[in-house]
Amino acid sequence: MKSTADLRIALVKLGGSVVTDKTSLRSFSRTHTARLVSELRRFLEGDDRRRAVIVHGGGSFGHIVARRYRIAEGFRDQRQLRGFSVVRRDMRMLNAMIVETMMSGKLPAISMPPESIFRIDMGRIVHTDAEPLRYAVSAGLIPVSFGDAVMDAGRTFSILSGDTIMEFLSRELKPEVTVFCTDVDGVFTSNPKHGSNVELIDELSPSESVSTDNDSRFDVTGGMSRKLEALFVSSSFSGRTVVVNGLRPGRLRDALLGKKVICTRIV
DSSP: OOOGGGSEEEEEEEOHHHHBOTTSTTOBOHHHHHHHHHHHHHHHTTOTTEEEEEEEOOHHHHHHHHHHTTGGGOOOSTHHHHHHHHHHHHHHHHHHHHHHHHHHTTOOEEEOOGGGTEEEETTEEEEEOOHHHHHHHHHTOEEEEEOEEEEETTTEEEEEOHHHHHHHHHHHHOOSEEEEEESSSSOBSSOTTSOSSOOBOSEEOTTSOOOOOOOOSSOOSOHHHHHHHHHHHHHTTSSEEEEEETTSTTHHHHHHHTOOOSSEEEO
16 A cells, blocks of 8 residues: 555545535536546546545535524524534535445545544634545545534534635645636636626735635635635645636646646646
8 A cells, every 4th residue: 555655646626616506405516526527537547646535515515504504603502403413414415426426437435524534623623633534545545525514622513614624635645736626717806706807817826916705695614715725725735736617627637637727826
């Protein structure tokens, strides 16, 4: 079994807006997910040292109910307990569908819920045990983790976002390439869904000025400013970090392979 230090690891975030329809409760985008699995498989088949770790968002399986019950704020009243239970159930449903889609695409995916890796206190990660994940990656398995409603030592429960998980896994794994798949072409000068006078940023560094306006109706994980922070942290531990449109065929594959692709590169 190879050490992870000898492997060419790809860390991939499948945004909730790519694997689900975020406006329709519990709506899994099976077609998009299956295509992304095919692109990932083509990347992995090119070199036996290549490995992948997947993190997916919650989309319409997580955000809508979590926002309704204010799960991110921690325990406030008994009514939230049902909401916490529903979010946990729904996220495992989504994770199971993604893992099954990957297995159907001949990829050895395994579910790795965030609480198998992280311990949370007051909304922050206070302990990480990445050894099981390392063993899985070394063996050739593909761990699939996800943003979730999690137990929290200080708040009873809170939300651990997929973007935060990406930060910590970048630190742990030092991937060769990190790809964030979203429903737009990359990072723009302002929200591309709210106007036409916007430009795609080809290269983005922490010194760049970017509007953090976003549609937060269904996002309980911190919005655009939090996502930008995750990008910059991840890029500091990754050989390459890019943001691509996961809804466009071929872009994940090309980003993984280092080919020219419409994207935002984090520098």
